Amino acid sequence: MKHIFIACLVLLSLSACKNDKTETAEEPQKTNIQENMEFSNALDQYYEDGLQLDPLSATAAGDHRFNDQMPNYLAEDYKAKLQSYYSGYKSKINAFDDADLSESQQMSKAILNWECDINLEGLAFDQDLTPINQMWTLQLGIGQLASGAGAQPFKTVEDYQNWLKRLDGYLAWMASAEDKMKQGILSNQVLPKSLILKVLPQLEALTTNNLNAHLFYAPVLNFPKDFSEADKKQLTKAYQDKVKTEIIPAYTKLHDFMAGEYLEAGRISSGLADTPDGNAYYKHQIKRYTTTNMTADEIHELGLQEVARILTEMEKVKQQVGFEGDIMSFFDAVRNTPELMPYKTPAEIIDHFNKIHQIMQPHLEKMFDLKPNTPFEVRQTEAFREASASAEYNPGSLDGTRPGIFYVPIPDASTYNVFSSESLFLHEAIPGHHYQIALQQENKDLPKFRKTLWYSAYGEGWALYSESLGKELGLYTDPYQYFGMLSAEMHRAIRLVVDTGIHAKGWSRERAIKYSMQNEAESIAGITSEIERYMANGGQALSYKIGQLKILELRAKAEKTLGKNFNIAKFHNQVLMNGCVPLALLEDNINAWIDSERE
Template sequence: MLKLIVFTIFLGAAMQSCQQKSEKDEALAPVKDVFADYYEERLALFPLEATMNGDNRYNDKMSDDLTKAGKLKAETFFKKYQSELAKYNREKLTEEERTSWDLLQWECNISLEGLKFPTELMPLNQIFSTHLMIGQMASGGSLQPFKTVKDYENWLKRVDGFVVWCDTAMVNMKKGMKEGYVLPKPLIKKMIPQLADMDQGPTTAHLFYSPAKNFPKDFSADDKARFEKEYAAMVEEKIIPTFKKLHNFVEKEYLPAGRSTNGFDALPNGKALYDYYIKYFTTTEMTAEQIHQVGLDEVARISGEMEKVKAQVGYKGDLKSFFNVVREDKKLMPFAKPEEVIVHFNKIHETMKPNLQKLFELTPKTKFEVRRTEAFREASAAAEYNPGLADGSRPGVFYVPVPNAKKYNVVSDESLFLHEAIPGHHYQISLQQENKTLPEFRKNLWYSAYGEGWALYSESLGKELGLYTDPYQYFGMLSGEMHRAIRLVVDTGLHSKGWTREQAIQYSLDHEAESEESITAEIERYMAGAGQALSYKIGQLKIRELRAKAEKELASKFDIRDFHKLVLESGCVPLRLLEDKTNAWITSKK
């Protein structure tokens, strides 16, 4: 009898608990509200990201990513949304909601993991750095809009925040010097001329004065006069003095304290930091050793393909000497003026246009332009893509650095256009932003393994798009793929195997046709941004693997337009989610 009473009490308690849980589930707001709240709160926390996304509400603010208070706010934010997600039964969500749930969980987890490391102690470098991004915005032709009086006022306030950011950066760098958290000397040397370009007049020729020379037509004479005065004062009293301080500090104090080592594994707890960057940029659990071996295997495979092209063009020497021929062939340097390079890329676009519909049913509406990289950062910049906006207010821009038009080599230009522009970054990012079925936070997500993997995969589509009819351009595509395979070897070599800068440069020179100047800039890029360079090849190999699987298992049912739609329609996702989605698609097609 006692057992029966106990069981009855237990059963009653269990039923009451289930009823309470059921009522709790019913009381929950739709999970889409969590996604929407996350995005709104994130924009306020990361105002530069908001501007990049085309949300102008925070254009007068700077992100607080260098202070303890700023990092604590970020930690609190991500933990809050971990807790919010935990309230929902994932299995009861729709398929698309589950994908969004998984993505937001990944975002919170990987961000919290990264916040454990004191990366704010190395806030500046020569390529991935806020001071360079702000310089681009200051030009008036980039992410920051300068269309209204409010826009011009916003920028003046944001510059105030940037001045504070620079002061905080110097404080952090001094702390980093004491703790051994500093950049390698070669990278510091590259920063010095960048800072020197900004620490002097004349005022009206300064980059930060540029918007005051390009007012919208509807500005009144009074507004123009006011902003000419205020922007001149901003340059003379804030920007030039700030960059003078930065320049002097970096050259006189930071450079002597710079590291003679090259990799992140030389930093305190650097091995764990590099392992984190591998996970962050590849969205996989691969180890540095595994990635290094994949790189070695790919370098060997691509070298064999290069040998075939060398034989096709009738060159009798070895592959390494053929690299020198390609580097120095004047026929591959046909330009005298930078504008000719831009015209050249637009011609590539025109050539491939008729074939795009054969491969893509899904295409973006966002406009697209090719522009020359701004002079202040051209010497250290690589070709790159800046996203447009779905509302048409900003086109996607493919930036091409042309520091010396007469030495500009065209050998990789067709593959470069496919990667950075169409159907690479421009298609992928624009379609993601234009997709009205995605929660807002997903429209601007970026996973390098997916985004750069897609762009590198796009390079392999050249023949299907009517390009690579010239064997040198096909060699250029192989060179581009080799370049990304080499990255797997040298990035892991630098950051996990004790490779020197010189060793990494020599390995690249031995296996690709890039100039030593270009290779040096690339190696120094990997030294500054550990792990990012791994994402390209790891992502490309996964997309290739999935396409090959689909072609084999679906046979005559395989449609390349459907496959490309499948890969692109949901925007950026970690590679595991892309694989799961592709496997489900293959099963449904069968």
């Protein structure tokens, strides 16, 4: 079977990952001790204090107590609060002896130690000097909230007033962002020019004086039906004043600064190595995103091996469909085949993804005992960020009242290529991010802080592993869709090469684009956007393949050890039941389950 073959092939390459347990991610000791209530209370207080420190996260989780608040995340006093928060709770939880904790609590202690350590380590780097990029930073998330279609509620008059108050905090952040970037110019901590150019249209779109077309005015255009005329009039005036006199001028000022002084100072180079402490910061990013101590060189070499393996599989598909020509020509054919771009409207593409879900339904029953209750929807990405966005999943609320949403960017429906749509749905939607995140949020056995915890190696690793389940879920019957899965996996393998190439080996943006074009069927526009994504957040792109290979390795081990007693649904239960964890803890849990099943 395909997944066994992959796991066995990369087992040696992953040996470093397998053995790289961090100091804090230690295996919980077996214990029959009941829950230690004092320790549980400390975990709950950690979560509660965290929500107050980061009220946007509270809103995202469906906790609306702080919807009117937004601290200035760039302020020095805020950074000091974070330092105190993580160091204080690290001391507090380590005052508890493992012998006095239940097995589940020991895992929570190990995870919280990891959290405190990695965040304290990150605070040592002055990354606030590049507070804005085209992909990851606050101005994009705020735009989603402002639209009225995100986690920020606009159901009551108080909701509308809360947002106006929260915008005051955002405006302070915008002013601080410009100040930080000016400091960054003086210390050579600046964005590459190519990334600055991608931010400019995002900012410019919000300088329009046409209120009816302004994203931040959208809630006024969608008042709930039960609002009184007096409330509508008062809120309309308040939103007009806020957008006209504060939001538009702030975006105009920030845009003009970034288009002028900041663009002039932008870097020609692409990687973190050309920034102060860049090498040390990239090492930290690798650790944060892979939850291992793998080195850039080890990851780069693993990527080269995976690219070579997947290219061999792609050649088989090329021969299967009878294409004559080399693999590069086949990539071009897949990119440009009209039959793979059959739709004319975004609605048709959304329907296409919903049909994929319908095909999978009977097979999901066999593969998964655990299925979430949180609703799920497919939506087109909002217009203001669609041009530079990737397909993504936005989690539902903790109480399940807000659905999980699979966002699909469709700038031009007539050129939307569907050859990888099945693998994309498996990854971003079901059983990928939606199953994993919704089940984590619904898990009543997890302390609150673990319900919203995210480790990219685990979460993205699970999503990429989910793509390998296509044939078992009734998909990939079309060789082009199977090629789409290989292409998606290739995309993640290439990331191991180009991310480390850019940030540790001096690769230029152009070299990384060329390497990607030679090894995958994505469009030049899509590849360019991806390379710039890696430039903006070095290390994040490594997490997918590292996590996937670990899960495949553990499944292969379980299948080999348990033989006829292996049950795929039980295996998936074990992977999903503890929520997001560092990979070393996932491995410990699966090994313990294998031992118990064997006994």
